[in-house]
Amino acid sequence: MQITGSFTNFFDTTMLPAITGSVWEAFDAKPKQGLMLLGNESTQKKIIQKAGVTGVGLPALVQEGADTDTDTFVQLPTKTYRIAKYGLGIGASRELVADDEHGIITQRSEMLGESIAESIEIQAFSVLNNGFDETNFPGPDGKALFSLTHPAYKAGGVRINLLSSAADLDVASLELALIDYENMVDHRGFFQRLPTPRLLVSPTNRFNAYEITKSNQRSDTANNAVNAFKYGENGNIEPMVSAYITDPDSWFLVAPKKNGMLWVWRERPYTAKDYFEKSETGVVYLRYRADFGFHSDRGVYGTPGA
Numbered sequence: 001m002q003i004t005g006s007f008t009n010f011f012d013t014t015m016l017p018a019i020t021g022s023v024w025e026a027f028d029a030k031p032k033q034g035l036m037l038l039g040n041e042s043t044q045k046k047i048i049q050k051a052g053v054t055g056v057g058l059p060a061l062v063q064e065g066a067d068t069d070t071d072t073f074v075q076l077p078t079k080t081y082r083i084a085k086y087g088l089g090i091g092a093s094r095e096l097v098a099d100d101e102h103g104i105i106t107q108r109s110e111m112l113g114e115s116i117a118e119s120i121e122i123q124a125f126s127v128l129n130n131g132f133d134e135t136n137f138p139g140p141d142g143k144a145l146f147s148l149t150h151p152a153y154k155a156g157g158v159r160i161n162l163l164s165s166a167a168d169l170d171v172a173s174l175e176l177a178l179i180d181y182e183n184m185v186d187h188r189g190f191f192q193r194l195p196t197p198r199l200l201v202s203p204t205n206r207f208n209a210y211e212i213t214k215s216n217q218r219s220d221t222a223n224n225a226v227n228a229f230k231y232g233e234n235g236n237i238e239p240m241v242s243a244y245i246t247d248p249d250s251w252f253l254v255a256p257k258k259n260g261m262l263w264v265w266r267e268r269p270y271t272a273k274d275y276f277e278k279s280e281t282g283v284v285y286l287r288y289r290a291d292f293g294f295h296s297d298r299g300v301y302g303t304p305g306a
Contacts, residue, residue, distance in 0.1 A: 019092065019109045019284045020271045026113030027269065027286070033242050034124020037200070037254050038263040038292065043083070048264055050140075050295035051078040054154035054187040074154045076187070077140035079295035083266040087287030088115055094280035109284070116269055116286045123292050125244035127261050128200070128252055131294075132162075132304050145261075145294050146302040155189035163303035169205050169251045171212055173303070174229070178237075181253050181301045194299050197253035198240045204248035209239040249305025260296025265289075 041048070056071035090108045097105070130137040131145035143150050146162040161184060167173035184192045201209045213236070218225040230236050240254075266289035274283045294300075 019090075019105060022106045022109030023113040023271060023284065023286055026110035027117050029113075030117065032117065032120055032124070033240070034121045034244065035263055037198075037240075037259075038124050038127065038261040039257075039259065040263050040265065042265045042268075044266075046083050046266070048081045048083075048291075049078050050081070050262070052076040052296070055190075057154065057188055074187070076153060077142075079140045079293065081262065081264045081291040081293060081295075083264065083289050083291050085287060085289045086116075086119060087285055088112060089274075089283045089285035091281045091283045097282075112284070112286055116288065120288075120290075121244050123290075124263060125242065125246075127292060127294055128254075128300075128302070129244075129246045129250075131300075131302055132250075139294055139297065141297075143297075145297060145300060147297070150297050152185070152189060153187045155185075155187060157189075159185055159187075159297070161297050161301045163301075166303050166306055168249055168306045169201060169208055169212070171218065174199070174212060177253055177301060177303065184298075184301070186298075192298065194255045195257065196237060197255050197299075197301070199237050200240045200242065200245070200252040200254050202245040202248040202250070203241055203243055205251060206239070206241045209241070209251075213237050213239055247304060251303060251305065253301040255299030257299075259299030261292075261294045261300060263290060263292045266291075 053073040053075055055073065060069050062068050090112045092105050092108070127145065134142075134144035134147065137144060139145055141151055148158065148160045148162050148164060150159040150161065152159050160180060163173065163177055163180070167176075181194065181197060182191075184194065186192055199209055199213060213227075213229045215227050216230075218227050245251075267287070269286055269288040272285045272287065274285070275281070276283070
């Protein structure tokens with residue numbers, strides 16, 4: 001390869017598009033499972049706060065000529081998402097470019113894209129993976145994401161989104177979990193009427209999950225019994241398998257929309273470049289600004305497994 005002009009110009013006009021193209025190709029190679037599970041929002045602010053109210057209770061019977069009662073809202077605890085910046089860069093020396101080592105540069109570029117994609121997946125799944133740790137990862141109500149004692153701020157008492165006795169995935173435990181999921185209530189005691197959830201499992205549970213949910217007959221008996229998991233009013237349960245679940249025994253039910261987990265973008269992944277004359281090295285960076293977590297236990301249910 002013949003290089004004309006300064007290396008900085010060469011890097012900017014020729015090598016940079018090649019590097020950034022490989023970065024984005026690797027970044028986009030696989031769908032981001034974590035972002036499929038968490039809600040997504042964008043913000044122009046450094047922080048975003050999620051606060052809610054409980055809503056009102058049921059109406060009362062109104063006699064002829066009598067006043068209609070009014071009800072009050074109860075403020076819920078606030079969750080603050082604080083935007084943080086993440087990034088990484090790779091360098092290409094003048095010698096590496098001059099010696100036409102495009103294969104090495106392409107490999108490095110792909111690895112950078114993979115690194116940022118991996119970071120986003122790990123961070124998104126950490127919301128679920130840390131969801132049983134009340135000490136280190138409490139939510140706005142002071143409870144872990146999955147708990148037997150979420151307070152019901154208006155109705156009083158507690159709300160649950162955790163299997164009462166931790167259990168590995170099987171027909172019996174999934175039946176209990178789905179009953180709890182469909183009986184989940186809000187702070188007024190109203191049924192949430194959630195859509196059919198995804199069954200989220202680790203690769204260890206892949207075959208178990210598909211046999212339970214997809215078999216024509218019940219997978220736990222030799223009797224001629226219909227597989228009830230295939231007959232939901234709002235669609236069948238679809239397994240979702242992810243290696244980013246750190247405990248292979250844990251499994252989850254996650255509503256496909258309007259759950260209480262959130263990924264907040266301030267700046268989606270973007271590339272930037274720099275050139276250091278002293279070392280004759282060009283650098284490409286891939287960065288993003290975001291925060292993630294949960295502000296509500298709505299639409300999620302889990303167990304750490306036995």
